[in-house]
Amino acid sequence: NVAHGLAWSFYLGYLRLVLPRLEDSIKAFCETRKALCGRGSRKLLILVPLNANISHKLEEEDNNIRFYGNLPNNEIDRAGVQGRVYKHSVYSVLDEHGEAHQCVVEYATPLLTLHSMSQESSAGFGEPERRQQVLLFYRTLQEILEHSLECRNRYKLILLNDEDEDDPRFLSKAILRHLQQQE
Amino acid sequence: NVAHGLAWSFYLGYLRLVLPRLEDSIKAFCETRKALCGRGSRKLLILVPLNANISHKLEEEDNNIRFYGNLPNNEIDRAGVQGRVYKHSVYSVLDEHGEAHQCVVEYATPLLTLHSMSQESSAGFGEPERRQQVLLFYRTLQEILEHSLECRNRYKLILLNDEDEDDPRFLSKAILRHLQQQE
Numbered sequence: 312n313v314a315h316g317l318a319w320s321f322y323l324g325y326l327r328l329v330l331p332r333l334e335d336s337i338k339a340f341c342e343t344r345k346a347l348c349g350r351g352s353r354k355l356l357i358l359v360p361l362n363a364n365i366s367h368k369l370e371e372e373d374n375n376i377r378f379y380g381n382l383p384n385n386e387i388d389r390a391g392v393q394g395r396v397y398k399h400s401v402y403s404v405l406d407e408h409g410e411a412h413q414c415v416v417e418y419a420t421p422l423l424t425l426h427s428m429s430q431e432s433s434a435g436f437g438e439p440e441r442r443q444q445v446l447l448f449y450r451t452l453q454e455i456l457e458h459s460l461e462c463r464n465r466y467k468l469i470l471l472n473d474e475d476e477d478d479p480r481f482l483s484k485a486i487l488r489h490l491q492q493q494e
Numbered sequence: 495n496v497a498h499g500l501a502w503s504f505y506l507g508y509l510r511l512v513l514p515r516l517e518d519s520i521k522a523f524c525e526t527r528k529a530l531c532g533r534g535s536r537k538l539l540i541l542v543p544l545n546a547n548i549s550h551k552l553e554e555e556d557n558n559i560r561f562y563g564n565l566p567n568n569e570i571d572r573a574g575v576q577g578r579v580y581k582h583s584v585y586s587v588l589d590e591h592g593e594a595h596q597c598v599v600e601y602a603t604p605l606l607t608l609h610s611m612s613q614e615s616s617a618g619f620g621e622p623e624r625r626q627q628v629l630l631f632y633r634t635l636q637e638i639l640e641h642s643l644e645c646r647n648r649y650k651l652i653l654l655n656d657e658d659e660d661d662p663r664f665l666s667k668a669i670l671r672h673l674q675q676q677e
């Protein structure tokens with residue numbers, strides 16, 4: 312089950328490394344950029360779209376989302392690559408009143424692998440199985456993160472149901488709903 | 495089968511992105527650092543140790559290996575992270591005559607996931623299965639790369655058998671053997 316391994320990989324090779332450092336990165340950003348200073352924005356929002364349709368830039372998905380900048384780079388030596396860079400992007404999301412809310416948000420990168428694998432005939436699974444694999448990825452990751460002391464309270468997993476994708480404000484609304492839960 | 499998904503992830507999320515750019519990065523390095531200019535060093539050497547024992551710095555494995563520098567950063571927008579950085583480390587390897595050979599080399603990072611998973615009881619597999627998974631990873635990756643036009647001739651997969659690990663020059667000898675094959 313590909314999704315099981317990708318969820319473990321995402322935790323062991325990424326979230327477990329970066330989430331404990333997130334608070335410090337956000338504090339540094341708040342001091343220089345005067346944004347992300349509120350309590351509600353101290354978590355990494357991780358987007359998990361059920362259809363595995365992932366954009367590389369969130370502003371291309373929804374006009375109410377703008378790229379705001381990047382958190383400072385984290386450099387970690389990993390498997391021979393010295394100073395491998397880990398970083399997150401900050402986005403500004405406009406609500407219905409035109410007010411901007413900054414947050415650290417990104418898609419769950421392994422879904423790109425699921426998407427590409429479903430299109431490579433030699434990879435062993437196709438589009439019908441992909442949705443099942445995304446759900447398995449989400450549930451496995453949720454389970455792992457709930458038991459992780461290093462990641463506790465530092466993330467929010469956002470499962471995106473694609474039925475509402477026709478709404479051009481679908482993504483900003485989903486993000487805002489979760490941001491408001493934190494405040 | 496975790497290794498199958500990790501091999502696809504390593505190809506789709508990394509090698510397919512970075513190998514086509516490797517030649518340009520090496521040329522830029524050769525111009526500024528006057529090293530890696532020979533034809534034999536235009537490939538990424540990918541180390542696959544059967545026991546999944548991975549170091550984060552190769553010089554810690556073998557005194558005849560030294561860190562030489564990093565290739566220039568490649569920045570690619572990926573899944574919401576803007577300007578995500580991809581880079582490789584360059585190492586200098588001394589042969590038996592004391593002559594130094596530079597090369598771009600790193601471990602296959604997904605083996606870190608296999609190693610950590612074999613130690614997490616809730617991940618579903620243990621140390622006995624791990625070696626099998628490393629072999630499956632190696633064979634799957636080899637198969638994928640042989641059919642990839644974008645990656646053709648730009649890499650060398652080096653399977654490291656751990657029986658010779660007692661030799662403190664094990665790693666440098668393995669790397670040199672493969673470098674000499676290219677020249």
Ligand SMILES: Nc1nc(=O)c2ncn([C@@H]3O[C@@H]4COP(=O)(O)O[C@H]5[C@@H](O)[C@H](n6cnc7c(N)ncnc76)O[C@@H]5COP(=O)(O)O[C@@H]3[C@@H]4O)c2[nH]1
Binds near residue numbers: 507573579602604
């Ligand atoms: N958003 C995000 N930002 C990151 O910096 C990052 N680094 C890893 N990941 C995701 O975490 C998981 C574990 O990573 P690992 O390094 O073991 O495998 C990685 C690693 O073996 C290789 N790879 C990817 N980027 C690099 C890189 N910059 N340097 C070396 N190897 C890399 O290719 C695999 C798949 O990468 P992604 O498909 O981008 O997703 C990974 C993966 O799902 C990231 N996700």
